[in-house]
Structure formats: C-alpha cells, structure tokens
Amino acid sequence: MRLTFLQKTLRGLIGVAALAFVWLLLWADYRADQADEQEPAFRAAFELTDHTGVVRTQKDYAGRWMLAFFGFANWSDVCSTTLAEVAAVMDGPAEDAAQVQPLFTTIDPKHDTPSALADFMPSFEAGIVGLTGTPDHFNRTADSFHIFIERVQEAAAPDGYTMGHSSQLFLFDPEDGYLKAWSYGTPGEEIRDDLRGRAA
Template sequence: MRLTLVQKILWGTVGAAALAFVWLLLWADYRVDQAAEGEPAFRAAFELTDHTGVVRTQSDYEGRWMLVFFGFANCPDICPTTLSEVAAIMEGLGDDAASVQPLFVSIDPERDTPEALAGFVPLFDDRIIGLTGTPEQIAEIPETFPIYFERIEEAGAPGGYTMGHTSHLLLFDPEAGFAASWPYGAPAEEILADLRKRI
C-alpha cells in the first residue's frame, strides 16, 4: 500500500517529534551526569505542598540527606518501579534511614493533588513524602533542577495524557547541595552501598 503525501508528512512529523523527545530526555540526563562532577553544581530549592497539605521547602529537611525523584502518580512503570527501589533502600538503611528523607516530586499538578499523592506515595513506604504544587510552581522546577518533563497526549491514558520525564534518582547532601544521581534501573543494592559510604 502506497502512502499519500499527507500520510508521509504526518509520519515524518511523528518521527521528528519522537526524535526530539528522546534527545531532550538524553540531554536532561546528561545535565544530571555533568552536575555530579566536582563541587555541587546546584542546590535543592523548592516551595511545594506535601501530601498532607503542609507547605514544605528544602529547609524542612536541613541536616538530612534528600533522595529525590520527579514523576507522576499515573505513571505506568518508571515511577512505581523507582519508588519500590526507594522503599527497598530505606528498608536496607536500617537505623541510618533516619538521616535520609525520600521525596517524590510530582510533575503533573493537574492530577496529582495532595489528596491524590496521599493515596499513592504511602503505598510504597510511609517515609516517602509526596510533593506537588500549582502549575506555575511545577513549571519552574527545571530552573532549579536539571530535569526535563513534558505532557504527551495519549487517548488511552487517565485524563487523556501521560508525562515524559527525566528518570534519574537524585541525592542531595545535608546542606541541600547536589551529591549524586543514579539512572533508572540502577539496582537498590548499588544505591544503598553508595549511600552507606556517604552517611
């Protein structure tokens, strides 16, 4: 079957959009990797609402290591897998877990209200804090953190869309300085061993 000119143009547009999306994800991951070298390239800075409705900033976790992941509650695979890894890490830390605060920061403010996060985040570990904010607050996140996210229309997804996003797990030191990152799929044992050396 031969494609019409319009079909060729549409397929070309879809292909170009897919390539651009993959490039942006790789670029965001590259920025995280580059930031991991030398002195802290940036510090955590945020003012968001947690899943109990309390406004939080990085100062609330001063003196503790912050393990931060950006994602969304309707994520079908990457986010629940990473949160399960975080739960395993916290369990593996034993008494040292008190010095680490895991944070799940939503990049989907339209669906991820505090109430929605309250029904999602504790499913993995009750020590993980879910954070969300207004669309304006969430849109400002890439100005502070080297991450990328994008809304992607998808008819079969809840609300008719899904989110593409950077999948690194980020670590910040007790002064909120960037300390390390691990790509999606890094084994919990590897992350745990690294954390134990640091704390």
C-alpha cells in the same frame, strides 16, 4: 677539597629538584582544598505541598541526605519501579534511614493533588514524601533541578495525555547540594551501599 664543576652542577640540580618536589606537594594540597570547597553544580530549591497538605521547602530536610525523584502517580512502570527501589534503600537499619529523606515530586500537578498523593504514597511506605503544587511552583522546581519534562498526547490516558520526563534519582547532601544521580534501574542495594559510604 674543591668541588668540581660537575659536582657543583649536580648539587644545584638536586636542590632544584627538591624545591620542585616541595612545590608539587603544596600545589596538590591546595588543589585538594579547592576541590573540597567547590560549590555543587546546583542546590535543591522548592516550595511545594506535601501529601498531608503541609507546605514544604528544602529547609524542612536540612541535615539529612535527600533522595529526590520526579514522576506521576498514574504511571505504573518507571515511577512505581523507582519508588520501590527507594523503599528498598530505606529498608535498612533505623539509624541509617533516619539520615535520609526520600522525596517524590509529581510532574503532573493537575491530577496529582495532595489528596491523590495521599492515596498513592502509603503503598510504598518507607517515609517517602509526595510533593505537588501550583503549575508556577512546579515549573520553578523543575527549573531548579534541571529536569526534562514533556507532555505527550495519548488518547487512552486520563484527559488524553501522559508525561515524559527525566527518570534519574537525585542525591543531595545535608546542605542541599547536588552530589550525583543514579539512572533508572539502579538496584536499591547499590544505592544504599553508596549512601552508607558517603554518610560514614
């Protein structure tokens, strides 16, 4: 039986549609692969002295998730609240905590020496490492993490100034790649649940 022109046209359109569908599936797979291989916006990079006097870099924490926060020891509001939330994040099963390294980097290295941080950090427990360094080392770290810092004159503060700064908590993957940031005030339980979902 000879096919009519309409039948031939319909078969042709069905063939074209099938090819287009297959192409779309292949393109979706390609885009997914590209997304998986996409480089992070930036990577953690620092060379600073911890609160025990040991020089540390991001390589010391390779293979673990890093929670990084910037602040200074003599501010009892935002910094202490965030560090308390980080401690809540770490207050979980030991096997979960072992996969995460929380880091507190001072933005006021003039006052927050290793010995000053050694007095400050233990009050939060949870294995938080305090980091400080020379102004040059700190400035390079701040540039690497793309954080905002501002020195603010305040007569009642030590040496007549305080510091304004970015208050988010950064998350880096086990290969030092930036993943996300939580805003100030995010509950520790929410952060812990998010981490568990990523590390699973």
